[in-house]
Amino acid sequence: MNGATQVVKDDGARAILPPFGTEHEELRQTVARFVAAEIAPQVDEWERAEEFPRDLYRRCAELGFLGLKFPEAYGGQGGDHLHDAVWVEELARSGGSGGVAAGLNAHASIALPPIFNFGDEEQRQRWLVPGIAGEKIGALGITEPGAGSDVAGITTKARKTSGGYVVNGAKTFITNGVRADFLVCACKTTEAGGHGGISFLVLEREMPGYEVSRKLEKLGWRSSDTGEISFTDVEVPAANLLGEENGGFKLIMANFAWERLLMAIGAVGAMGRLLDTAVAYALDRAQRVGRPIGLCQAIRHQIAEMATKAEVSRALTYDALRLFHRGQPCIREVSMAKLLTQRAVLEIADQALQIHGGYGYTREYGIERAVRDARLGPIGGGTDEVMKEIIGKTLGL
Template sequence: MDFQLSDEQIAFKNSVFNFARKEIGLNDEETQKYDEKNEFRWDVWKKIANFGLLGLPLPEKYGGAGADTLTTLVGMEAFAHGAGDQGTSLAWGAHTVLCGVPIMLLGTEAQKERYLPKIATGEWIGGFALTEPNAGSDAAAVQLRAVKKGDKYILNGTKMFITNGPIGKVFVVIASTNKELKHFGITAFLVESDFPGFSVARKLNKMGFRTSPTAELVFEDCEVPAENILGAEGDGFIGVGLTILEWERSCLLAAGVGSLEAAMETCIKYAKQRQQFGRPIAEFQAIQHKLADMKVALEASRLLVYRVGCMKDKGIPAMLEASIAKLYISEVGLKVADDAVQIHGGYGYMKEYPVERGYRDAKIGTLGAGTSEIQRMIISRIILDLKKKSRGGAEHGF
């Protein structure tokens, strides 16, 4: 499979990188300030919107750029590399990939017309609400109930760790409409924040990714019009859920690739400047080996992500490949973040150095969008039973 980027994709990648570096990355003190305050960067969000990134994969008909999957991955990688702000990258991904893309792929024409233009411009911020206090990887165990009453569904329950929760206007919400049917009794709804019965219970205080706002959402007799079902009733796991998670594990990990490159460049610059024993630490083999390992991790991660993008653009199911990419990039990301702090020594432990923030940010990769343990479960089930079951079947779970 050819992963070579076209001239247009290379030019786009450079353009996004230069934009992100100029508008965000060159002022890391500002990023650090918002990280410490645990605040969303509205000024940066407006710049991203004006640059046209929020609607990158969405159809031009609805105000998007109409980019294919690989180009979308390239854009997310370049932005994360240039900006050095993983929280903002995550907020963008949750908005565009986890909310906009499923509406694009599975929504009715009326849903597309209502939501996609607002998502493309950033007028409305979107999110994806799956995880609950007692249900995460086991999606069939969701406790949020949706009961039909006339031309509406009444939702009751709680969602936890929802990216963009405090600021979102529309969410793809996964709920149970028939618990006896388990996976086949799960339905996805488009819920607006001003629907009666919807509320943000509390904003959460995270270890990392602090510029992406996260919340606990409460649905208390929340009234959702039946026309706001995304897909069909009972299709929230097989159709919507797996579609979202395959995109999530590829697109959001593209930002992880960009962050790996940013960390490596920071370490190279520091190693050339930092003097010990009368010479730059870049001349010591121990440092050289860490940097070499970072480069290998970066290139392998990029190829894994690009492979998923190419497969999706060709219409090939990529659940296995997406899980492989997710597992590898998130775990190697932790190693790179640790080595980055080690290369910086005591300074790497200080708040004013970006590698300290990168170390805190890196941990979420092994937890969000399916833990490392879940990825290993998915991969092992597929390779052990490859001939009998599809590469993207519901039996593999979230």
């Protein structure tokens, strides 16, 4: 008898892995129930419409999901990054739409943190409080038509005036760019720009000269809006400067760590969903067509490989999250988690599609959407090549 035949199926329940504990598991189940009842059934329609209703922000706010890691004084839940991580992972796992997750998280987990972390009290009241309540929607604007990976190369210029700044330039690929009420926007505030000459300004959509020039059509993330925004002599008061003038590059880098970690956590959730779908399909098809597809060795091996990749991804991501949560240096681990998980979820989605055959290619099981959504991972939030550069540098290369 060989070793493999002695192994029996377990019940699929996994041990709770640190940094999570039982309190997080309760939140996980609450999120899962909400997403399964109020998001998953609508996803197909929202993907076709290329947007989800604005009301969804309010609904998520009502349930406390937009303010998990913010203090109660601002309408938040008084939790921390681990609570936010549970929300992001479970939204990806139970929701099955990269677009919905991107739209909600670009607001709550990417645009609001710099306001909380670097804003003064008045700025928190103006944008964080209505943001947590789902009344105002935010976006983060860094990428430009001529500067993506090269963040220091942005050219959107904020010229200083007596009362503040006059902004000219453009941003592209901005998630929530079409519907956002405010944009946390990286601008050049010295002639030279670069590492020592970038500042964060909060631009508001009603400011004269602020214009959404285009909504972009995309391969995936279809239910999120991705916009191009132009600025023509936009007058921005000094009160809209976040943090120190010319200190923006540091703020961008600080924000990237959490954004990349969130992408890794979202991928872990998506991988869990794909794996469950593939196993269920293989078993179900075996019964329906009377052929042992679920038990055929090739399929079993394919799924075993998917499960292994998903588990390695989860372990590395949780490791990076543990370090981040403890405030320890974690740039290398976060970059590795982002690099590994974004490719892994794409491969797993492709393997799941193959297992589903023609059914995977249609909308029926949500697999074709998963493949399209996963393709953004190696590009957004810093490309694979940028991650490798960072990892190389942390190794002294």
